[in-house]
Amino acid sequence: MFMIFIIVTLLLLLCDAYIVFGVIGDGPWWLKCLVLVPSVAYVAVVVALGLTKDTRQGMLNILIWLTLCVFFSTLLFTVVSLIGKGIGLAFPTAVRFVDMFGAAVALVWLGISLYGVVYGWKKVTVDRVAVSSPLIPQSFKGYRIVQLSDFHIGTYATAPECVRRIVDRVNSLNPDLIVFTGDLVNTSSSEIDGFEEVLSELKAKDGVYSVLGNHDYCLYRQYSGEDTPEKELDRVVASEKKMGWKMLRNSSVQIVRGNDSIALVGVDNAGGRGFPDSSDLSKALRGLPELEYKILLSHDPSHWRREVLPKSRIDLMLAGHTHAMQFKIGGWSPSSWVYPEWGGMYEENGRLLYVSTGIGENVAFRFGAWPQIVEITLQ
Numbered sequence: 189m190f191m192i193f194i195i196v197t198l199l200l201l202l203c204d205a206y207i208v209f210g211v212i213g214d215g216p217w218w219l220k221c222l223v224l225v226p227s228v229a230y231v232a233v234v235v236a237l238g239l240t241k242d243t244r245q246g247m248l249n250i251l252i253w254l255t256l257c258v259f260f261s262t263l264l265f266t267v268v269s270l271i272g273k274g275i276g277l278a279f280p281t282a283v284r285f286v287d288m289f290g291a292a293v294a295l296v297w298l299g300i301s302l303y304g305v306v307y308g309w310k311k312v313t314v315d316r317v318a319v320s321s322p323l324i325p326q327s328f329k330g331y332r333i334v335q336l337s338d339f340h341i342g343t344y345a346t347a348p349e350c351v352r353r354i355v356d357r358v359n360s361l362n363p364d365l366i367v368f369t370g371d372l373v374n375t376s377s378s379e380i381d382g383f384e385e386v387l388s389e390l391k392a393k394d395g396v397y398s399v400l401g402n403h404d405y406c407l408y409r410q411y412s413g414e415d416t417p418e419k420e421l422d423r424v425v426a427s428e429k430k431m432g433w434k435m436l437r438n439s440s441v442q443i444v445r446g447n448d449s450i451a452l453v454g455v456d457n458a459g460g461r462g463f464p465d466s467s468d469l470s471k472a473l474r475g476l477p478e479l480e481y482k483i484l485l486s487h488d489p490s491h492w493r494r495e496v497l498p499k500s501r502i503d504l505m506l507a508g509h510t511h512a513m514q515f516k517i518g519g520w521s522p523s524s525w526v527y528p529e530w531g532g533m534y535e536e537n538g539r540l541l542y543v544s545t546g547i548g549e550n551v552a553f554r555f556g557a558w559p560q561i562v563e564i565t566l567q
Contacts, residue, residue: 193234193237193251193255194234196255196259197230197231197234199259199263200227200230200231200258200259200262200263201227201231203262203263203265203266204223204224204227204262206266206269206270207223207262207265207266207269208220208223208224210269210273211269211287226254226257226258226262227258227262229254229258230251230254230255230258230259233247233250233251233254234251237251248551249343249346249551249552252551252553253301253305253552253553256301256304256305256553257298257301257302257305260297260301261294261295261297261298261301262294264290264293264294264297265290265291265293265294266290267290268286268287268289268290268293268294269286269287269290271286272285272286272287272289272290300555301553301555303555304514304515304553304554304555305552305553308553308554308555308558309343309514309549309552309553309554309559310347310350310559311554311558311559312350312353312354312357312547312558312559312560312561313558313559313560313561314357314361314561314562314563315560315561315562315563316562316563316565317533317542317562317563317564317565318564318565318567319504319540319564319565319566319567320566320567321481321503321504321538321566321567323479323480323481323503324450324481324566324567325445325448325449325450325481326448327445327446327447327448328445328448328450328481328566329566329567330565330566330567331364331365331445331450331565331566332361332362332363332364332365332563332564332565332566333363333364333365333366333367333483333563333564333565333566334358334361334363334365334366334367334392334561334562334563334564335366335367335368335369335506335542335544335561335562335563335564336354336358336366336367336368336369336544336547336561336562337368337369337370337371337401337487337506337507337508337509337544337546337547337560338369338370338371338401338508338509338511338544338546338547338548338549339368339371339372339373339547339548340371340372340373340374340403340546340548340549340550341372341373341374341379341380341383341387341548342373342374342375342376342379343374343548343549343550343551343552344383344548345379345382346552347552348382348383348386351383351386351387352386354547354559354561355386355387355389355390357561358390358561359389359390359391361561361563363392363393363563364392364393364394365392365393365394365395365397365443365452366390366391366392366395366396366397367396367397367398367452367483367485367506368396368397368398368399368433369398369399369401369485369486369487369506369507369508369544370398370399370400370401370402370403370404370457370485370487370508370509371401371402371403371404371487371508371509371546371548372398372401372403372404372424372427372428373403373404373406373424374403374408374550375403375406375408375409376406376409376420377406377420377421377423377424377427380424380427384427384430384431387431387433388430388431388432390431390433394443395432395434396431396432396433396434397433397434397435397436397441397452397454397485398428398433398434398435398436398454398485399435399436399437399454399455399456399457399485399486399487400421400424400425400435400437400456400457400466400487401457401487401488401508401509402457402459402463402464402487402488402509403550404421404424404457405417405420405421405457405464406420406421406424407464435454436452436453436454436455436472436485437454437455437456438454438455438456438466438467438468438469438471438472439453439454439471439472440452440453440454440472440473440475440476442476442480449480450480450481450482450483450566451476451477451480451481451482451483452483452485453469453472453473453476453482453483453484453485453502454472454484454485454486455467455468455469455472455484455485455486455491456468457487457488458486458487458488458491458494458495459487459488459490460488460490460491460494461490463488467486467491467495469484469495469496469499469500470499472484473500478501481503481504482500482501482502482503482504483502483503483504483505483506484496484500484502484504484505484506485505485506486505486506486507487507487508487509488507488509489505489507489508489509489510489527489529489530489541489543490527490529491505491507492505492507492529492534492541493528493529496541497536497539502539503539503540504539504540504541504542505540505541505542506542506544506564507529507541507542507543507544508543508544508545508546509543510523510526510527510530510531510543510545510546511523511545511546511549511550511557512530512531512545512546512556512557513557514546514549514550514551514553514554514555514557515554515555515556515557516531516545516555516556516557517556518556521556521557527543529541529543530543530545531543531544531545531557542562542564544560544562545557545560546559546560547559547560547561
């Protein structure tokens with residue numbers, strides 16, 4: 189990751205050189221200094237990170253915030269301005285106006301970034317969804333499931349009060365069932381320390397069930413000594429058990445109402461694109477009646493088309509993972525470039541997939557794709 193920031197730093201300095209010499213030129217010295225101040229701050233943080241090898245979430249947040257606010261704003265202006273230079277070969281008077289437009293674009297992005305890093309990642313929303321199927325027993329009409337996904341709890345180390353607000357908001361919905369579809373942590377089981385008590389307060393009539401996400405395997409960090417990813421994973425699992433969450437690891441449970449039941453199925457992370465895959469869907473479904481209504485918890489939405497649709501009779505799959513890349517405008521997110529199903533409800537031949545855009549974040553930034561609590565009502 190550090191190498192990425194080195195590359196970003198070099199690109200930022202190139203953009204600054206273009207702005208100072210190619211745009212400002214013989215302009216006032218104070219304007220050149222003003223342009224360079226944010227970049228100097230960025231370089232200072234990168235150097236501090238490199239010298240101290242401080243990979244704590246707080247330091248990374250600061251660097252990523254600066255990348256969003258400083259680098260992308262500068263890059264946007266530079267790209268627009270260079271396009272203007274090209275247009276200027278035919279229409280010289282257009283250069284100044286294109287530069288002004290580039291400055292406006294950069295300022296708009298700066299505003300979006302500042303809102304996302306100051307407020308957006310704390311703006312918790314509740315999205316309500318109704319699911320209908322003839323297989324849902326009458327006794328489950330109105331049954332309410334709250335889905336949480338992608339807590340990435342270490343990101344909340346600087347704002348623990350947000351976790352309290354999330355728990356209180358979920359409990360105020362008085363759900364019948366709470367499900368968590370993976371990624372409790374970013375890189376380490378120690379992130380859960382200090383949050384076990386508040387997370388254990390999540391309450392539902394039929395309990396809290398969870399599955400593993402790719403980050404829960406704690407593969408995205410350096411290890412030394414006797415510490416291993418396997419031990420970290422065991423600690424994540426143990427913490428969820430301590431909190432009273434029931435983890436479904438390629439297994440299922442039947443939720444009973446009177447003489448009726450529905451099946452809740454959970455698999456370990458079923459990753460594509462190089463993400464860990466420890467799932468065993470056939471094992472998880474073993475012993476369940478074929479016509480019983482089945483809800484699958486599986487972290488990665490790509491699992492739906494890869495295995496769930498062609499190889500099972502799952503009626504509703506709940507997933508997370510994408511975060512909508514923590515950026516959404518209207519119904520569009522850059523996540524759509526990577527995942528055909530990246531957020532919201534999808535249907536194929538009467539079978540459903542709901543992808544939560546997540547309650548937490550790898551990086552303390554969100555715009556449009558606000559932290560999401562999903563309330564699903566069965567009809």
